[in-house]
Amino acid sequence: MKKIKTQDCPFCGKEPYHHQTKLMTLRYKSNPITMKQPGYWCDACGEGVIGGEDRKTTQKELQTFRAEIDTAGQLF
Ligand SMILES: [Zn+2]
DSSP states (O other): OOOOSOBOOTTTOOSBEEEEEEEEEEEETTEEEEEEEEEEEETTTOOEEOOHHHHHHHHHHHHHHHHHHHHHHHTO
């Protein structure tokens, strides 16, 4: 019997560590943004590893967000 793609978590050693999309809140100049970040996330401890490809999927959104904050900052 083959298991679905789960691995042992490198942080807590438990198994529910698999590729999934998780809502993640980042901050830029104290402005929060919530993004759907794909990556290897652990359901047990909440730690995760975001690979290069996973990072690319949110990179553009993040760049746009940063540009908006920088533009808004210049108005004051
Ligand atoms: Zn874990």
